[in-house]
Amino acid sequence: MLRWIVWRDLTLAWRRRADILSTVFFFIIVVSLFPLGIGPETQLLRSIAPGIIWVAALLASMLSLNRLFANDHQDGTLEQLLLTPQPLFLVVLGKVLAHWIVSEVPLVLVAPLVGLQFDLETETLRILLISLLVGTPVLSLIGSVGAALTLGLRGGGVLISLLVLPLYIPALIFGSGAVEASIMGTAPAPHLSLLGAFAIVSLIFSPWATAAALRISVE
Amino acid sequence: MFYPVAGKMIPWFAIPAAILFAAGMYVGFFIAPTDFQQGDAYRIIFIHVPAAWMGMFLYVLMAIYAGVGWAFNARLASMMASALAVTGAMFTLVSLVTGALWGKPTWGTYWVWDARMTSTLILMFLYIGFISLQASIDDTRRADRAGAILALVGVINVPIIYFSVQWWNTLHQGATIRLIGKPTIAAPMLTAMLIMLAACWFYSVAVVLIRLRCIILEREQNAARFAEVNA
Amino acid sequence: MDWPDLSMGKYGFYVWGSYLFSLLLFVWEILSLKQRKRALKQQQQQQRSSPVSPKVFTGSANETTS
Numbered sequence: 001m002l003r004w005i006v007w008r009d010l011t012l013a014w015r016r017r018a019d020i021l022s023t024v025f026f027f028i029i030v031v032s033l034f035p036l037g038i039g040p041e042t043q044l045l046r047s048i049a050p051g052i053i054w055v056a057a058l059l060a061s062m063l064s065l066n067r068l069f070a071n072d073h074q075d076g077t078l079e080q081l082l083l084t085p086q087p088l089f090l091v092v093l094g095k096v097l098a099h100w101i102v103s104e105v106p107l108v109l110v111a112p113l114v115g116l117q118f119d120l121e122t123e124t125l126r127i128l129l130i131s132l133l134v135g136t137p138v139l140s141l142i143g144s145v146g147a148a149l150t151l152g153l154r155g156g157g158v159l160i161s162l163l164v165l166p167l168y169i170p171a172l173i174f175g176s177g178a179v180e181a182s183i184m185g186t187a188p189a190p191h192l193s194l195l196g197a198f199a200i201v202s203l204i205f206s207p208w209a210t211a212a213a214l215r216i217s218v219e
Numbered sequence: 220m221f222y223p224v225a226g227k228m229i230p231w232f233a234i235p236a237a238i239l240f241a242a243g244m245y246v247g248f249f250i251a252p253t254d255f256q257q258g259d260a261y262r263i264i265f266i267h268v269p270a271a272w273m274g275m276f277l278y279v280l281m282a283i284y285a286g287v288g289w290a291f292n293a294r295l296a297s298m299m300a301s302a303l304a305v306t307g308a309m310f311t312l313v314s315l316v317t318g319a320l321w322g323k324p325t326w327g328t329y330w331v332w333d334a335r336m337t338s339t340l341i342l343m344f345l346y347i348g349f350i351s352l353q354a355s356i357d358d359t360r361r362a363d364r365a366g367a368i369l370a371l372v373g374v375i376n377v378p379i380i381y382f383s384v385q386w387w388n389t390l391h392q393g394a395t396i397r398l399i400g401k402p403t404i405a406a407p408m409l410t411a412m413l414i415m416l417a418a419c420w421f422y423s424v425a426v427v428l429i430r431l432r433c434i435i436l437e438r439e440q441n442a443a444r445f446a447e448v449n450a
Numbered sequence: 451m452d453w454p455d456l457s458m459g460k461y462g463f464y465v466w467g468s469y470l471f472s473l474l475l476f477v478w479e480i481l482s483l484k485q486r487k488r489a490l491k492q493q494q495q496q497q498r499s500s501p502v503s504p505k506v507f508t509g510s511a512n513e514t515t516s
Contacts, residue, residue, distance in 0.1 A: 150352070167373070194383075259461055
């Protein structure tokens with residue numbers, strides 16, 4: 001069942017690949033805006049790069065969240081999924097996994113390129129990649145709770161951001177902290193471990209919360 | 220139902236609240252001595268600290284009521300959670316603003332990104348999220364339950380957020396000025412803070428009960444109207 | 451009763467500003483609740499006097515504001 005959901009969502013997403021690309025472009029544009037707003041001084045940019053890249057990743061993730069359930073909700077598939085005998089936990093996990101592959105992995109892959117704009121070293125770019133690789137599942141997982149809670153509501157993207165951004169903060173702190181440690185020459189490992197721990201906790205708890213939220217939103 | 224009981228309870232909390240506020244202010248301003256380091260500016264803590272505690276306490280209480288309301292399908296508990304939200308948010312706002320006003324004379328700036336203030340700011344965001352979510356859902360049952368999930372997720376995350384903010388803060392310690400914490404607490408200062416805390420608590424109970432009654436009325440009216448329309 | 455230095459040793463703005471702000475918020479909370487209550491009571495009167503008039507839902511019962 002899990003594999004089927006993932007495959008289905010991936011196929012559907014492929015048919016709408018423009019959406020995926022727009023998320024990536026948003027990410028790139030937002031990151032590029034900061035130097036334009038702050039000034040081209042390399043030292044300064046290098047020091048704020050981790051924060052900027054991570055925040056841009058957060059924002060881009062959030063924009064992609066409504067794609068998670070809204071389309072299925074509109075054509076009635078979601079209700080069908082809720083009625084299957086399979087545990088909803090697995091359905092949610094499948095959808096989140098597909099969402100991660102489609103919306104987050106492109107960000108992870110593009111991030112090192114974007115990091116070059118800030119004159120980051122290769123080692124730092126590597127840590128950036130790892131931090132996003134570990135951190136973006138958290139964004140998808142926690143984001144899915146927000147997406148499920150706000151399904152069909154008028155608030156739209158803004159409401160999801162109000163709910164979800166505060167919950168993203170630990171991931172932001174540990175993720176950008178790891179990259180910053182790399183820039184300063186200290187060990188990024190503690191940050192990455194904490195990020196990993198947070199990711200595991202999210203993996204265990206959020207599908208459950210999302211499933212509950214889906215039931216509440218759909219019935 | 221609970222409506223008249225709540226109504227009777229309100230004065231029992233409102234009046235002591237007023238008395239406690241007066242008493243707390245008296246002890247805080249007339250009995251507590253001027254602080255050695257911070258002069259008289261420290262007297263802000265008599266409202267800042269109780270407000271901060273209330274903000275946090277009410278959030279947890281709100282999550283508990285929301286969770287109970289969801290788990291046992293107890294509508295009154297869910298209504299209680301909704302009633303608590305605004306008061307909790309308000310205390311958090313008081314905490315933020317008084318914290319800023321305390322910061323300026325003592326540390327030179329209105330805002331410092333220390334662990335406490337930053338966590339309080341994030342708590343404010345959590346309140347705003349809860350209130351916005353409930354405000355945008357028309358169906359009361361869905362609003363109650365959605366709020367419950369959000370509040371529970373929030374309450375579980377609060378320790379994680381607090382820890383990560385502490386972590387973040389100690390990391391950047393070198394770049395920021397070392398902050399002077401609370402002044403050494405003399406007995407009258409602690410007494411004043413505790414009295415003010417009690418005052419805030421009594422005030423909260425009174426105000427939340429008033430709001431709860433409003434919510435009960437609103438839901439009854441909507442139900443009545445719904446019945447008329449669909450009769 | 452020994453009056454304390456009311457200017458709070460030149461910190462008066464901050465100290466009294468804090469208490470004033472807090473007081474304003476408390477007063478706002480109480481007043482807006484009173485207003486909400488009054489509006490509800492009015493609606494209740496209207497409902498009682500004209501029982502068979504389906505009214506449009508005015509405002510959600512999920513209002514946690516005020």
